[in-house]
Amino acid sequence: xxxxxxxAVALVTPFKEGIVDFDxxxxxxxxxxxxKIDAIVSCGTTGEASTLNDEEHIQTVRFTVEHAHGRVPVLxxxxxxxxxxxxxxxxxxxxxxxxxxxxxxxYYNKCTQKGLISHYKAIADSVSIPCLLYSVxxxxxxxxxxxxxxxxxxxxxxxxxxxxxxxxSQVVEISKYISSDFALxxxxxxxxxxxxxxxxxxxxSTVANIIPNDTHQMVAAYIQGDLNKAREMQIRMKPLIDxxxxxxxxxxxxxxxxxxxxxxxxxxxPLCDPENKTLYQISNELKSYGLINTNI
Numbered sequence: 001x002x003x004x005x006x007x008a009v010a011l012v013t014p015f016k017e018g019i020v021d022f023d024x025x026x027x028x029x030x031x032x033x034x035x036k037i038d039a040i041v042s043c044g045t046t047g048e049a050s051t052l053n054d055e056e057h058i059q060t061v062r063f064t065v066e067h068a069h070g071r072v073p074v075l076x077x078x079x080x081x082x083x084x085x086x087x088x089x090x091x092x093x094x095x096x097x098x099x100x101x102x103x104x105x106x107y108y109n110k111c112t113q114k115g116l117i118s119h120y121k122a123i124a125d126s127v128s129i130p131c132l133l134y135s136v137x138x139x140x141x142x143x144x145x146x147x148x149x150x151x152x153x154x155x156x157x158x159x160x161x162x163x164x165x166x167x168x169s170q171v172v173e174i175s176k177y178i179s180s181d182f183a184l185x186x187x188x189x190x191x192x193x194x195x196x197x198x199x200x201x202x203x204x205s206t207v208a209n210i211i212p213n214d215t216h217q218m219v220a221a222y223i224q225g226d227l228n229k230a231r232e233m234q235i236r237m238k239p240l241i242d243x244x245x246x247x248x249x250x251x252x253x254x255x256x257x258x259x260x261x262x263x264x265x266x267x268x269x270p271l272c273d274p275e276n277k278t279l280y281q282i283s284n285e286l287k288s289y290g291l292i293n294t295n296i
Contacts (some may be wrong), residue, residue, distance in 0.1 A: 001124065002160060002183040003100045003130055004073050005201045005223065006038030006262060009208040010046035012250050013060055014263040019058055022063055024263045027126050028209075029067045031262070035212035038219075040068060041102055044077035045139065046206050046250045051268040058092050065097035075204075079104030079134060083119045087126045101128040102162060102204070107140035113148045118228040124157040131157050136164040146173035153182040162204045168194060175199050189215075189241045193234040196222045203205040207241050208289060210260065211255050236289075243285040246278045260293055 009032050012295045014024035032040060042064040043049040043057050046194060052060065061076040068074050076098035080248035083106070095286035103123055105116065124294060145151075152158050162252050163171055164187025171184070171191075172277050178184050186195040186203040195203075195220065208215040214233060222230035227249040244252045251267065258265035259282065265273065274282075286292045 001074075002201045003075065003132070005183075006037035006219045007208050007212070008039035008041050008073075008075065008204045009212055009215075010036050010041045010044045010204050010206055010265065011064070012209055012220060012254055012257065013043065013047040013052065014152050014254075014257075015048075015266040015268065016264050018266075020052075020060055021264065025060070025063065026067050028257075028262065029036065032208075032212050033068065033071050036216045037072060037208060037212040038216060039073045039075060039077045040064060041077065041204055042098075044102055044134075045104070045136070046209070046252060046253065047077060048268060048271065049077045051271070054089065054092075056219055057089070058096055061093050061098055062096040067068065073099040075102050075132065076099045077104070077293070078123070079106075081106040081109050083122050085121070086123050086142040090123050090127050090131075094127045094129050098129060100132060100159075101127065102132045102134050104134040104136060105140045105144060107142065107143040109139075110142050113145055116148055117151055120152050120158065121155060124155050127157065130159075131186070133158065133161040134164070134187070135161060138164075138166065143170075144171055147169060149174050149177055150237075153177045153179075156181075159183060159243075160185060160201070160262070164188050166191070171195055171198055189244075190234075191236055192218060193222060193230050196230070206244055206249055207237060210244075210256050210286075211237070211240070211289070240285045240289050243278075243282045246281055247274050252278060252282055254290075255279060256286060258285055259283060 014021040076093040078090040102179035136145040183201040189207045218233040
């Protein structure tokens with residue numbers, strides 16, 4: 001069974017004066033749920049997990065679980081380039097109450113597909129909650145091949161994949177393994193409808209941080225058979241999505257949320273403030289989409 005069907009937000013982690021801003025995080029969680037988001041991913045790439053220490057990571061996931069209070073599923077990012085650490089973190093996040101785990105491929109040291117299979121099986125064997133594979137070779141340098149998916153999807157605790165390779169041909173190959181026990185989710189906001197057409201169950205989304213209801217409605221429209229509405233929404237979102245990836249994620253999306261009055265514009269190095277031209281692009285697209293006042 002899929003952890004969720006629809007749109008999950010890869011939620012940002014707001015900071016204030018160098019620490020996690022739990023007040024702002026609570027407001028974001030409530031707003032997302034009120035706007036009909038279908039699931040929340042805590043401490044993924046967009047959540048700046050790479051610069052959270054272990055205590056902050058676990059605390060942020062626990063807070064998200066407790067604040068969501070069962071209203072939507074909460075998935076926790078637990079990937080690492082160290083399998084032992086990924087196993088330990090996965091166990092801690094299971095104890096923190098996460099409904100499932102999002103496991104990015106090992107980065108920097110990389111590995112072979114054989115090593116990748118062993119890595120994922122070790123994590124999945126160590127917990128009792130469902131695990132999602134996460135393939136984003138543009139960030140990690142490691143791709144999950146369709147053959148590897150074919151082997152991993154038989155593991156009872158591995159129930160899907162977030163596919164962010166940007167390679168639609170690979171998505172088609174992976175779609176062969178979709179079943180009632182294995183779901184496919186888009187990891188690219190500009191490829192949601194194409195992936196749904198191959199049997200996908202939804203998206204784990206960055207743009208949903210600022211347009212949760214529209215992201216939910218786009219997937220819902222497709223699933224309900226209104227393909228024209230889904231297509232039109234995907235096309236309308238495209239310039240906004242492009243602005244959120246004008247610099248490395250999550251720099252632009254945090255700037256957008258700041259312009260919307262929702263969080264401080266604060267990052268942890270090596271992430272830093274966006275260039276002025278990026279801020280101008282984001283502001284223009286937010287105005288065009290109707291998310292901020294045109295007089296700002």
